[in-house]
Amino acid sequence: MTKSVVSIAKGTDIQEMVDRALAQLDGVDNLLKPGAVVFIKPNAGHPAPPETSVNTNPEVLKAVVAAVKRYKPKEIIMAEASAVGQDTLKALATAGLHQAAQEAGVDRVVDIKRLAKEDLVDVDVPDGVEIKKFRVPKMMVDADCVIGLPIFKTHLSMVFTGAVKAMKGVVDDRTHRKMHFVDLSEALFDLLAVSQPDISIVDMVRPMEGLGPMTLGKPVDFGCIVAGTDALAIDATCCRMTGIDVYDTYLTKGAKRGVGVIDEDQIEIRGNRIKEVYRKLDTPFLEGFSRYDGYCIYDENSCSSCMGVMMYVLEALKTQGKYDENKGISIVFGPKKDLPEEAARGKDLILVGKCVERFRDQGVFVGGCPPMAFGPVFAILKREDQEEEQAPVDAWKDAGAEDWLQAVEGKHKDKN
């Protein structure tokens, strides 16, 4: 049986780690031939600065570009489509990735969301479970080598995000949203089946633990680069390096479909051993909503975006000592035929997201699909409706809650 090779490089010099991680793989010379067009897909989902670890570390991007350049490629493209509703170019700039790309000599930086119709191509997924066709960048399909370059992070609704989930950033907002409305993990494997990078290089230099994947998560010094050609095997290895039970994650669905492998005896580790680099990452949300004592949460049928937002909100309330004083409320989200009978009504009923808008006259409503995290927080604290466009900034100022937000962010910074 041929095993999937996963290369681990631990150290302090990012360039040396990237070079070593690639050197430990087979066949890189065949993928990165002179004259090749290389398509690099980093993580730049949200406009957050490099020190937050929300996006790929720009120093890792520079090291990867330097390594690729040694093979004398014809062109290096860096492309991304940030999270739904986010501006990719702003995210790339804030993350320091745009500047890093320019300094490293990337030929083209591409916002996939801004590509013209003729620059996109439909790709069928014959065995697709949730999605049978994706529209992806033509330049990615035509590239000689696609490199996935994600950062590894704990994730409120998905447990973790790494090589598999990062490829969600090659589709437009419409498809991205659609993926969240079906079984996201199956949709991820539908996409991976047609967009598996030739090489995935996972940034584990300062991965995120805790309340990821956004700024309430905490970067930790891990000092590793992990690389390979099988995104599932890479993610499974990263899980084993961080104490996440592989068989308790969405990876099992991909392995069952044969998109990659996750069993230890199917993976050959090269370079550093897992036990040499092991460090448990904090994953406080693995218990699901049952840990939120005193709150009645009705999340049936909801997609992972609303689940993630609400876990973030509840954890943020705890962090700020606002959790206990709001016990007794009901929070309802996700598509529902009827409101749960036993849920509260009136000011103690928080209805979150477009799916439950039609019940808005029976409680406090928060707009958005998915809503911004500050909308539900404000609705819980003030018991007033939050329209989608109002939530992020104005309402906070009116409520005097800006201080609260700053306190959350301040606390986050202190933790680091």
Ligand code: SF4
């Ligand atoms: S409102 Fe929430 S649960 Fe409904 S589709 Fe939007 S993100 Fe999903």
